[in-house]
Amino acid sequence: xxxxxxxxxxxxxxxxxxxxxxxxxxxxxxxxxxxxxxxxxxxxxxxxxxxxxxxxxxxxxxxxxxxxxxxxxxxxxxxxxxxxxxxxxxxxxxxxxxxxxxxxxxxxxxxxxxxxxxxxxxxxxxxxxxxxxxxxxxxxxxxxxxxxxxxxxxxxxxxxxxxxxxxxxxxxxxxxxxxxxxxxxxxxxxxxxxxxxxxxxxxxxxxxxxxxxxxxxxxxxxxxxxxxxxxxxxxxxxxxxxxxxxxxxxxxxxxxxxxxxxxxxxxxxxxxxxxxxxxxxxxxxxxxxxxxxxxxxxxxxxxxxxxxxxxxxxxxxxxxxxxxxxxxxxxxxxxxxxxxxxxxxxxxxxxxxxxxxxxxxxxxxxxxxxxxxxxxxxxxxxxxxxxxxxxxxxxxxxxxxxxxxxxxxxxxxxxxxxxxxxxxxxxxxxxxxxxxxxxxxxxxxxxxxxxxxxxxxxxxxxxxxxxxxxxxxxxxxxxxxxxxxxxxxxxxxxxxxxxxxxxxxxxxxxxxxxxxxxxxxxxxxxxxxxxxxxxxxxxxxxxxxxxxxxxxxxxxxxxxxxxxxxxxxxxxxxxxxxxxxxxxxx
Ligand code: DGT
Ligand code: CA
Ligand code: CA
Ligand code: ZN
Numbered sequence: 113x114x115x116x117x118x119x120x121x122x123x124x125x126x127x128x129x130x131x132x133x134x135x136x137x138x139x140x141x142x143x144x145x146x147x148x149x150x151x152x153x154x155x156x157x158x159x160x161x162x163x164x165x166x167x168x169x170x171x172x173x174x175x176x177x178x179x180x181x182x183x184x185x186x187x188x189x190x191x192x193x194x195x196x197x198x199x200x201x202x203x204x205x206x207x208x209x210x211x212x213x214x215x216x217x218x219x220x221x222x223x224x225x226x227x228x229x230x231x232x233x234x235x236x237x238x239x240x241x242x243x244x245x246x247x248x249x250x251x252x253x254x255x256x257x258x259x260x261x262x263x264x265x266x267x268x269x270x271x272x273x274x275x276x277x278x279x280x281x282x283x284x285x286x287x288x289x290x291x292x293x294x295x296x297x298x299x300x301x302x303x304x305x306x307x308x309x310x311x312x313x314x315x316x317x318x319x320x321x322x323x324x325x326x327x328x329x330x331x332x333x334x335x336x337x338x339x340x341x342x343x344x345x346x347x348x349x350x351x352x353x354x355x356x357x358x359x360x361x362x363x364x365x366x367x368x369x370x371x372x373x374x375x376x377x378x379x380x381x382x383x384x385x386x387x388x389x390x391x392x393x394x395x396x397x398x399x400x401x402x403x404x405x406x407x408x409x410x411x412x413x414x415x416x417x418x419x420x421x422x423x424x425x426x427x428x429x430x431x432x433x434x435x436x437x438x439x440x441x442x443x444x445x446x447x448x449x450x451x452x453x454x455x456x457x458x459x460x461x462x463x464x465x466x467x468x469x470x471x472x473x474x475x476x477x478x479x480x481x482x483x484x485x486x487x488x489x490x491x492x493x494x495x496x497x498x499x500x501x502x503x504x505x506x507x508x509x510x511x512x513x514x515x516x517x518x519x520x521x522x523x524x525x526x527x528x529x530x531x532x533x534x535x536x537x538x539x540x541x542x543x544x545x546x547x548x549x550x551x552x553x554x555x556x557x558x559x560x561x562x563x564x565x566x567x568x569x570x571x572x573x574x575x576x577x578x579x580x581x582x583x584x585x586x587x588x589x590x591x592x593x594x595x596x597x598x599x600x601x602x603x604x605x606x607x608x609x610x611x612x613x614x615x616x617x618x619x620x621x622x623x624x625x626x627x628x629x630x631x632x633x634x635x636x637x638x639x640x641x642x643x644x645x646x647x648x649x650x651x652x653x654x655x656x657x658x659x660x661x662x663x664x665x666x667x668x669x670x671x672x673x674x675x676x677x678x679x680x681x682x683x684x685x686x687x688x689x690x691x692x693x694x695x696x697x698x
Contacts, residue, residue: 118153118160121186124195125150125179130207131198134217144500148174148468153183155470155649161187173465203230212265213563213594214258222247236262260595268309268592272357275621275658277303277310280355284315284336291330293323296369300376301360304430306661308591308624312358314376318366331361368400370415375399381435382428389439390423397423431664436632438667451643451668453660455676458488459653461533461556461584461616461644466512467493468501469648473519477528479650488679490531490554491516497535497543498560504532506548513551529553529679533584538562540573542580549579556616556644558584559597566598575604575613581686582642583608585618585625592622601630605637612686614640614674617666619659620652631666640685641668642675 125146132143152173153160160183163169169180182192203224209215209232223229226247229238238244239262245255272280281299288297294317298304301314319327324345331348332340341358342349348361364372375383376399390397394405401413402422412422420427425442429450432438441447463469464476471479473491480489493512494503504512509532516530531554535543542549542557549555557574559567567588574580586604587596608615615634618625623646626634634641643659645652663673670676674685 115156115159118156121160121183122150122154124186124192125153127204127207128192128195128198130210131202131204134202134207134210134220136217136221145174145179148470149179151468151648152470155651157650173470205231206235208232209235209261209265211590211593213261214254215261219250219254219258222249261593264592264595271309271311272355273591273621274303274306274308274310274624274661275655276355277313280352280357281313283354284313284352284359287334287336288315288317288331291327293319294327295319295366298373300373301378304377305379305433306431306665308627308662312360313352314360314362316362316364316369316372316376318364318369321365324363327363362399364399366414368413370417370419371397371401371413372399374416374419377430377433379434382433382439385435385439386423389443393423395423429664431661432667434665448667448669450664451660451670451673451676453657455670455673456486456643456656456660457678458486458490458675459484459645459647459656460490460531460554460582460642460675461492461618461646462489462653463493463533463646463648464491466491466508467498467503469493471650473515473528475650476653477519477523480653484653488527488529490529492531492533492554492556495532495534495542495544497537501560503535503543506544509544509548510551526679531555533558534580535560536570536574538565538570540570542574542577546577546579549577552579554582555580556582556584559588563588563594563597566600568598568600568603571599571604572607575607575611580613582614582616584616584644585620585623585646586615587625587627587630589625589627590622591624596625601633605634605639608634608639609637612640614642614686617641617643617659617662618646619644619655619657619662620646621655621658624658624662626662626666628662628665631662631668635666635668635672639672640674641672643673644675 129143129147129150132139132146156163169175169183170177182194186192206220206224210217210220223235223244227238227243229235239255239258244250281303285297285299288294297315297317299313300316302310303313328343328348331337332343332350336353337350338353339351341351346363350359352359362372362376387397390402396403396405401410402419403410412418417427420442426445426447428438428442428447438447462476464471464473480486494501496503496505513530516528519528520526530552532544532552533556534549536557536559537543557580559570571583571586574583587599588594589596615626617631631641643656643663645656647653647655674682
């Protein structure tokens with residue numbers, strides 16, 4: 113069953129939320145309400161019209177009479193009048209930019225109303241030519257900020273998020289596998305290396321020589337090929353219909369498979385380095401195989417393993433192939449055993465309906481019990497000062513702790529740990545008292561406000577709070593939207609080690625924070641890390657796998673990833689906290 117209808121409706125509500133956000137004033141509350149319903153409908157496991165047959169729409173979280181009517185209108189007519197009229201009265205193209213740093217609702221409104229600008233193109237031109245600078249409140253610094261935001265945005269328009277690319281990659285594989293006589297097919301390039309953003313798709317396939325022409329024709333005449341850019345005997349490039357992205361296909365013979373896979377997986381830097389070493393050893397290496405320089409005889413090419421082993425190297429996982437020293441390690445057979453998803457024993461950041469998630473505790477537990485083999489999970493809803501996310505006050509936290517105890521009783525095990533994602537305020541204080549924090553099993557502290565300041569001290573103060581176990585999404589960056597806030601990462605690392613506060617690798621597709629580079633630095637310094645989904649719905653629970661990819665690219669081993677350990681071991685590691693805690697309480 114397809115949930116296409118839910119997706120479309122959810123998108124309409126999301127757009128309405130954006131328009132209300134743009135309008136500002138009291139419409140901000142409508143924006144929050146519609147944003148929430150958009151998430152709820154997107155996360156619904158059955159078609160909304162099916163749901164309506166057996167339930168009242170108002171049973172859905174966040175759906176009141178008004179929104180219920182709009183859903184019914186949509187189901188009857190395929191449209192929502194209110195949305196149509198809202199669209200007519202707002203500069204929709206500009207609204208795509210509302211979440212980018214420097215382009216808030218206020219700024220966009222001023223630009224639209226005072227300069228009569230309605231398209232992105234006009235906006236970019238006005239920014240570059242300086243007419244925006246003349247607007248009230250648009251100083252040099254602000255304009256500079258906007259130009260930087262625009263650059264971030266362009267990067268993500270040119271490239272795509274890993275999570276989107278993985279999904280499209282699956283579609284591409286399915287399509288190619290259905291073509292008669294294709295023998296092997298695999299995704300290569302940056303997608304196989306799990307880079308955080310992907311430029312284009314690289315797909316490698318094999319078939320018998322005699323079938324090559326028909327396979328090539330099948331690809332180029334397929335409805336999935338929107339445009340054919342290049343059609344040769346071994347190379348095809350097309351624009352993919354579903355994603356509007358380029359796919360580079362390479363068709364090779366089976367005895368070239370390993371060499372081609374190695375070559376097209378890259379990275380380019382890794383390959384260049386490998387080729388140089390091969391040359392020094394008397395080999396020539398290409399996408400077709402390894403050849404002896406002297407005799408020009410082909411020595412290897414069928415499997416990727418033999419490409420590396422022929423050169424005297426240990427196999428290097430694709431995620432590590434960025435020429436950051438992995439080739440040297442492989443030559444000494446010292447490639448670390450990097451973390452795998454299966455190593456994880458639990459998820460340390462999950463939101464429920466108690467703040468801005470869309471599922472109940474029970475739904476989450478049931479889903480995890482049937483889809484994951486975790487030993488524990490931590491519920492970490494937001495705290496009170498994050499009002500936009502319906503953060504919990506002390507009372508609500510205590511009630512949630514009770515609900516979790518009840519759930520554990522029902523399960524007959526301490527499976528669910530009570531936690532929180534507590535706000536780090538502007539000065540580094542937390543917005544929940546130590547007394548309440550001390551009742552929780554796990555405290556993650558995060559920054560969600562005041563990005564435009566140096567946040568080093570703020571994070572260090574949070575680390576020094578004995579009730580804090582973890583810093584959530586430590587740099588605050590959003591890929592394509594927001595640069596990391598300023599921090600001195602060395603100092604954060606120092607504080608994290610000193611206070612045994614772990615740093616998170618957050619698996620949200622546009623966060624991936626820490627990123628691969630910083631996670632690598634952290635591990636080198638001996639800091640412990642955790643990988644979390646930061647999920648707000650059942651489907652989001654899979655984001656933890658994206659976090660694992662970051663950790664793999666950072667060469668993280670089980671030793672550095674705290675949630676590859678049992679809960680007892682985690683508690684043993686963080687006992688610094690309980691020690692300090694007991695001296696405070698006593
Ligand atoms: P992307 O698409 O920008 O996310 O990054 P990649 O790594 O997928 O790069 P792409 O699509 O240009 O090329 C795919 C692979 O082909 C790349 O990872 C390594 C290989 N490759 C491309 N150009 C060169 C080159 O000039 N020399 C070598 N040795 N390999 C190359
Ligand atoms: Ca590529
Ligand atoms: Ca390519
Ligand atoms: Zn957060």
